[in-house]
Amino acid sequence: MLTARFLLAVMHLLALAIGIAAVYARGRALRRTTTAADLPDVFHADNWYGIAALIWVGSGLWRAFGGVEKGSDHYLESHWFIGKMGLFLLVLALELLPMITLIRWRMAFKKYNAIPLEKAPLLARLTFAQLPLLLLMVLMAAAMARGF
Ligand code: HEM
Secondary structure (H helix, E strand, O other): OOOHHHHHHHHHHHHHHHHHHHHHHHHHHHHOOOOHHHHHHHHHHHHHHHHHHHHHHHHHHHHHHOOOOOOHHHHHOOHHHHHHHHHHHHHHHHHHHHHHHHHHHHHHHHOOOOOOHHHHHHHHHHHHOHHHHHHHHHHHHHHHHOOO
C-alpha cells in the first residue's frame, strides 16, 4: 500500500543510492581536474549530491519527527540515532569547504574568470573522506531501525 511511511522510506533509500554514487563521482572528477574544462563533470556530480542531500534530510527529518515512524521520543532516546546524527554533522563539517568553494567556482566559471584549481586535490580528499562516514551511517541506521 502506498502510504506516506512507505514513500518516505523509498525516498530515503533512493537518496542513499544517489548520494553514494554522486559523492564517489565528485571525488573522482575532482581528482582528475587539471583545467577548467574538467569542471562540468565536478558540477554535474555536485548537483546530484545536492539533490540527494535534500531528499536525505527532508525524508529523514519527516520520518524521525513527523510522526510517521516510531515517534520523536523513540529516536531521541536511541544511541544509534544520536550516533547517526553525530556522523551526519561530521559529514556536514567535511562538506563545508567543498560546498563554499564549488559555489565560488561555479560563479567564476560562468563569468569565464580564473579559478584556483590547485585546491581540487584537497576538495577530492574532503569528498572521499565523507564516504566511510556515510557507510557507517547506514550501519547505525539499520541498528536504529531494529531498536538495538
Ligand atoms: C538529517 C538526516 C537524517 C535523518 C533525520 C534520518 C532519519 C532516519 C529515520 C527516522 C529512519 C527510520 C528508522 C526506522 O525505521 O525506525 C531512517 C532510516 C534509514 N536511514 Fe536515515 N536519516 C538521515 C540521514 C541519513 C543518511 C545520510 C543516510 C545514509 C548515509 C541514512 C541511511 C538510512 C538507512 C539505510 C535507513 C534504513 C534503515 C533500515 O530500515 O534498515 N539516513 N533514517
